[in-house]
Amino acid sequence: MHRTVRGMPAAMVVALSAGLLTATAPAAHAAAGASLPFTSVEAESATTTGTKIGPDYTQGTVASEASGRQAVRLNSGQRVEFTVPRASNAVNVSYNVPDGQSGSLNVYVNGTKLAKTLPVTSKYSYVDTGWIAGAKTHHFFDNARMLLGQSVQAGDKVAFESTGTQVTVDVADFEQVGGEAGQPAGSVSVTSKGADPSGNGDSTQAFRDAIAAAQGGVVWIPPGDYKLTSSLSGVQNVTLQGAGSWYSVVHTSRFIDQSSSSASVHLKDFAVLGEVTERVDSNPDNFVNGSLGPNSSVSGMWLQHLKVGLWLTGNNDNLVVENNRILDTTADGLNLNGNAHGVRVRNNFLRNQGDDSLAMWSLNGADSNSSFENNTISQPNLANGIAIYGGTDITVSDNLVSDTNALGSGIAISNQKFLDPFSPLSGTITVSGNTLVRTGAMNPNWNHPMGALRVDSYDSAVNATVNITDTTITDSPYGAFEFVSGGGHGYSTGNVNVSGATVKNTGTVVVQAETQGTAKFSNVQATGVGAAGIYNCPYPSGSGTFTINDGGGNSGWSSTWSDCSTWPQPGQGNTDPDPNRNLAKGRPATATGSQDVYTPGKAVDGDANTYWESTNNAFPQSLTVDLGSAQAVRKLTLKLPPSSAWGARTQTVTVLGSTDGSNYSTVVGSTGYRFDPATGNTATVSLPAGTNLRYLRLTVTANTGWPAAQFSEVEAYVTS
Known part of the structure; x- marks a missing residue:
């Protein structure tokens, strides 16, 4: 089910309207970015029996939200195998599964299957934003982490295998997690106040009692899972400290919610995992909502599945936010919302924010x-x-x-x-x-x-x-x-x-x-x-x-773009950085008709598994793609989904072209093109030399496999 954004103030609607991260900075700034305890490896650079998707910049597609705009799609039994870049005993995987589905990945270390699997789910994905043209659904990826139970070395192999649910793997973060930290001397443990480290009981009051007892000191959160059913308030002059973000885990969507604090709140070394599946701006579904008070700090935290990591109002002067991971929020990672003075936000890692x-x-x-x-x-x-x-x-x-x-x-x-x-x-x-x-x-x-x-x-x-x-x-x-x-x-x-x-x-x-x-x-x-x-x-x-x-x-x-009546398209002009690119991908597409959800845009979204289907039993039917500017197109590649479920068929197609969108001429006359799953359900159309068109129109008059026109991808190239 899609997650719907509800209760959004008009101001926030306006606000929204407005891999291995291997980029090499200039020598003088080689330290751009955070110093991280993990190394990320892109799935598309790994070995796989699955299918690489992307690169794709078409908004609303899975690949367009991936790191590097590429990922690897695994169907049941397929796997992706990473070469471990550093000594590690833990991994975090960024992935996507189809909407409404959940499942797991088998995990292999050097070919040996581990007893435990990595759960995957669409629960926190697929957020609907219906007021945004062309992007009603986004937030496709999620993150899942696990301790491997053993140490692996650089050069070892760690593989993930789909167990039934289709899983698109984007990137894997490999990390050597240190041991559990010990309890600070003189601290007040939440378990001494009745907190349940099994995660079954409600530990909210125990946390409140420990905070009250530790004023000026440290509240200790031992290793375990703790469930909080309501937020904490009145938090001031205290440190809340865990044994490490892989060990001390608090399960709540609202941790601290307070409009003010006198000073000196320090939150460090634990995880807060929420259950936010949609964005409701009237709800304080944040790790911190409001104020920690001056001279406070947040460090070593793992924050995930919240609306916002830190939504900070009131007095937060001289706050330091450092060395944290903020993942999979439906809105901002952190927002200093007025009156923040001397705040330092540094050395943090943020992935998959919804704002x-x-x-x-x-x-x-x-x-x-x-x-x-x-x-x-x-x-x-x-x-x-x-x-x-x-x-x-x-x-x-x-x-x-x-x-x-x-x-x-x-x-x-x-x-x-x-x-x-x-x-x-x-x-x-x-x-x-x-x-x-x-x-x-x-x-x-x-x-x-x-x-x-x-x-x-x-x-x-x-x-x-x-x-x-x-x-x-x-x-x-x-x-x-x-x-x-x-x-x-x-x-x-x-x-x-x-x-x-x-x-x-x-x-x-x-x-x-x-x-x-x-x-x-x-x-x-x-x-x-x-x-x-x-x-x-x-x-x-x-x-x-x-x-x-x-x-x-x-x-x-x-050089200067000379025509203010048109927007330059990528590669249009002096230099085309990718002369072999598909000119039709992501371009506006229209049709004489479509069936249900099988809309024209599915034929140019870069995903061969989605498709356009015309109105049934009503030939002829046409699909038109606006390439954005006149192009010397030499070849078309027409596709149907690459699945054996799609039986072989022949579609009779006429190719037409136009430079103005009004006057069309025939480029290739009516021809039958065979689509056969044995050969990838793909047909190639060669266009005559000298063809120059902006608007590409495919008119289908017959289909031996279904009473409608069908294309999963229409690709156009200037190279033959």
Whole structure:
């Protein structure tokens, strides 16, 4: 069943509308990202008897949310085998299973099957967001961890095998987990107050009693599983400490919920696992909701299956959040929600957030002198990796962000206010030493792309000084640096300095300027630019100009996209980083009719297991794909699902093309194409030399296997 987002305030609706992480940073910033206790290995780089899916940037597909935009799909009995990169005794696996299903993976170490299996489930996945065009469902992946019960060495083999349920494996984190920590002297154990480490009894009151007894001291959470049925409040001047996040586990969706605290709350070295399966913003389904008080800290935590890890309001001055893992939240990983001063968020790992992974939002007062430093962020599936909404003298430094999706940039510096009173950006905003990999996305509400790093005068002009230094942007699907007024008002983004950037293989442009303003660029070096160096088309038309000042040392991006009436497509222009790519994947598709859920988009989603089926018993039927611009297409690959359940059939197809969407001509006349599961249920259509089309139309007049037109994939290539 899909998980529905309910009870969302209008402001938050607006907010949403707005692998081995192997990216190599420049030598001067080799430490971008967190120093992690594990090493991640991508499934697509492992040995497998399954099927590799992706790469895919089509929003709403499983592969598009995967690390590296690729993963491995396992059907029953298939396996993926990883070569262990380091001495390890534990593993965490990021995976997907079909909606409504659960199952398990057999685990093998050097070919020997372990007695225990790794449970997998769709329970926490498939979140519906019906107000977002083109992406009503997202949040496909989940994480599952296990202790192997033995130590394995670098070079050993660990394999995972499907036991019946289809499982798509994305990435495996291998880790050497240390032993259980001992009880600190003088601490108050929650078990001494009646807590049940078996997880059967309700330990809420025991935790409350231990906190009351340990004021100024330490509450000890021994190894075990503890169930809390309601949140804790009145927590102040106390440390809650566990034996380690793999050993001391608290099961609750609401751990601390309080509007204020006098000071000095320290939470460390345990796990909090929630049961949040949908996003309801009126519910405080967070690890911390509100305030820990000044001079507090959160460290060594494993936070999973919550709405938000930390939603922080009130006085949290000088808070330190470090060395934590925040996984599988339905909304933000952490949000400093106004009045945060001197906060340091550093060396954390975040994966699979349903909104911004890390955010500062200056509501009710300005966040100030606070920073996000050396964090590693992977796969936020609906918004930004890091977002700064207002605030004074903020720093975002040495972070590694990868694989944003839907409405997200890798880093967003924005005056989007959502609600009042809001404190816009002021002072100096420092964005330095960050590495962004495959970040930026096609925004389905704006219907145009978002850059890897975005400066956004959404609700007011950006008057702060924004210094963006020593940035590495790699494989952005669209633009690298975007300057926009997302509210459509044309407010200025001025006082921006970009220096020392390396841009590699950006899909469209290096600078995407869509509003008035000015920016100085120095030592920005680009290679593999997809369309042109600069897109400079402020919106609304006539609202002003965007001035690019050349500070010297720039190279590889001097050209300008000439037509403001069209958006450049990836690879359209100077250099195509992937001349063999499928031009139809993810493009808009329409049809004369469709049957039930088998809609036209299923034929261009990059997944051969999903398909379009036309209205039954009503030939002829047509499928039309808009490639975005006129292309010299030489070959089509037509597919049906690669399953023996799909018996062999012949479909009679005419290929038509158009450059304007109105006038179509026949490219290949009516021909019968054989689809046979013995040969992959695939047919190839060669197009004549000189074919040039933007709109590709396939008209089907007969199908020997079913009384309808059917395609699981329509692929178009410029290479023959």
